[in-house]
Amino acid sequence: DADVTQTPRNRITKxxxxxxxxxxxxxxxxxxxWYRQDPGLGLRLIYYSFDVKDINKGEISDGYSVSxxxxxxFSLSLESAIPNQTALYFCATSGVSNQPQHFGDGTRxxxx
Amino acid sequence: AQSVTQLDSHVSVSEGTPVLLRCNxxxxxxxxxxxxxxxxxxxxxxxLKYTSAATLVKGINGFExxxxxxxxxxxxxxxxxxxxxxxxxxxxxSDRGSGNTGKLIFGxxxxxxxxx
Numbered sequence: 001d002a003d004v005t006q007t008p009r010n011r012i013t014k015x016x017x018x019x020x021x022x023x024x025x026x027x028x029x030x031x032x033x034w035y036r037q038d039p040g041l042g043l044r045l046i047y048y049s050f051d052v053k054d055i056n057k058g059e060i061s062d063g064y065s066v067s068x069x070x071x072x073x074f075s076l077s078l079e080s081a082i083p084n085q086t087a088l089y090f091c092a093t094s095g096v097s098n099q100p101q102h103f104g105d106g107t108r109x110x111x112x
Numbered sequence: 113a114q115s116v117t118q119l120d121s122h123v124s125v126s127e128g129t130p131v132l133l134r135c136n137x138x139x140x141x142x143x144x145x146x147x148x149x150x151x152x153x154x155x156x157x158x159x160l161k162y163t164s165a166a167t168l169v170k171g172i173n174g175f176e177x178x179x180x181x182x183x184x185x186x187x188x189x190x191x192x193x194x195x196x197x198x199x200x201x202x203x204x205x206s207d208r209g210s211g212n213t214g215k216l217i218f219g220x221x222x223x224x225x226x227x228x
Contacts, residue, residue, distance in 0.1 A: 004155070033215075040121070042202060042218035043156075058215070090155060092216075100146060101216060103155035 003027045006091050006104035014112050019078040021107050023091030031094045032074040033101060034058075034066060036087040043090060049074055081111045114139045114205045118219035126227050131175075131190040133222045135203030138184065144206035145186045146216070147177055151199045159201075162186065173197070198226045 004025045013019055023032065030051050035043040035058075045058030047066040055068055063085060065077045078085055088108050092101040119134040137143055144163045148156040160171025167179040177188045186203060201222045207215040 040220055042220045043216075044218070045215055048215060092156075100158045100161055103148075103157075105153070105155045 004091055004093055004102055004104040006089075006107050008107060009105065010108045012110045012112065013081055015082055017081050017111075019081050019109065021076045021089055021091075021109070023074045023076070023104060025072050025091075025093045025102075027093055027095075027102060028071075029093035029095050029102070030071065031096075031101075032068065033092040033094075034064075034074070034076045035090045035092065036060065036085075037090060037106070038087050046076065046089075078109075083111050085109065086111045114141075114143065114207055114217050116203050116205050116217055116219040118201075118203050118222050120222050121220065122223045122225065124225040124227060125193045127195055128192050131188070131193045131197065131224065133188040133201050133203075133224065135186045135188065135219060136184050137186060137203070137205050139205060145177075145179065146204040146206070147171065147175070147186075147188050148202045148204060149199045150202065150221075156202065159188070193224075193226045195226050195228065198224055200224070 007022045033048045034046040037043045044060050046064050047058050049055045049068045052068050067075050088106050090106050091104045094101040115138045117136045146161045147159040149159050150156050159175050160169045162169045162179045170176045175190045177186055179186050203219040204216050
């Protein structure tokens with residue numbers, strides 16, 4: 001089984017819909033992250049969480065919200081999806097600062 | 113502030129020839145640097161990491177990278193390319209600024225094509 005699991009793997013939806021992407025991990029890590037990937041831009045950080053009560057905005061948090069339901073679960077929501085949020089979304093985890101992050105396989109989101 | 117620049121968006125090599133993917137970084141602190149690989153429809157996999165120990169870092173699948181502080185570079189190399197190396201590669205620096213958050217800052221990515 002994968003250490004970092006993202007659901008769904010693919011989603012197509014319409015403008016204005018509310019979308020939730022889920023991430024769960026079995027690595028026992030405290031830190032969890034959400035990124036989006038766009039061609040030619042690498043990965044950009046949306047939100048990150050150091051524990052259940054510590055949630056922080058990344059560089060592109062506008063239009064997104066997150067919930068850290070438990071140490072192992074970190075979900076990303078698009079309250080009202082818009083087409084320029086079409087991207088590949090990754091969840092990642094890490095144990096402590098400066099240690100490598102472990103990534104899920106991604107969610108491909110298309111907003112029409 | 114930290115930043116990363118991958119100097120080539122696309123590199124093409126023949127199978128069996130050397131691979132060089134170039135990366136320059138900017139950091140006010142002693143950086144932690146990583147190379148990740150992404151195969152199609154997959155997440156990112158760690159190839160190797162530099163965290164202020166040996167400057168020549170060996171990773172998985174025959175890859176290695178050398179940290180050169182004087183040149184602010186962390187280029188990724190492999191002596192002999194294999195078809196399975198075709199993927200996108202990301203050079204990454206860890207944010208060690210205020211708060212030492214551990215956030216990763218990604219380069220734009222280099223697509224490696226391996227020709228038979």
